[in-house]
Amino acid sequence: MRTKPGICQRKKRFASEEEALRVAEKAPFPLRPYRCExxxxxxLTGRTKGMKLPAFEIARRRAAKAVRRENAEA
Ligand SMILES: [Zn+2]
Structure with missing residues (x-):
């Protein structure tokens, strides 16, 4: 992904993807870690459109879908 220098300076930096994922997991919106060039x-970026979602976000969406299904059946 292309990153503008200004964005790079403003953004929080993580030494590893694991560290970034731990923060992303706590965020109330989907965030995705990426390596800055x-x-x-x-x-972390909030732009997840067309990107591979992190595992926790896939699980979260799957869980939300399951809840909706249960409510519809009840
Ligand atoms: Zn950067």
């Missing part, structure tokens, strides 16, 4: 660190 400028600083070589990991940033």
């Amino acid at each position: 400028l600083c070589g660190h990991i940033h």
Whole structure:
């Protein structure tokens, strides 16, 4: 992914994807870690459209869908 220098400086940097995922997991909206071409660190992006979702986000969506199904059947 292309990152503008200004965005890179503003964004939080993570040393590893695992670290970034731990933060993303706690966020109330979907975030996805990516490797920055400028600083070589990991940033988080809210742009998940057309991207592979992290495992926890897939699980979260699957769980939400299951709840909706249960409510519809009840
Ligand atoms: Zn960066």
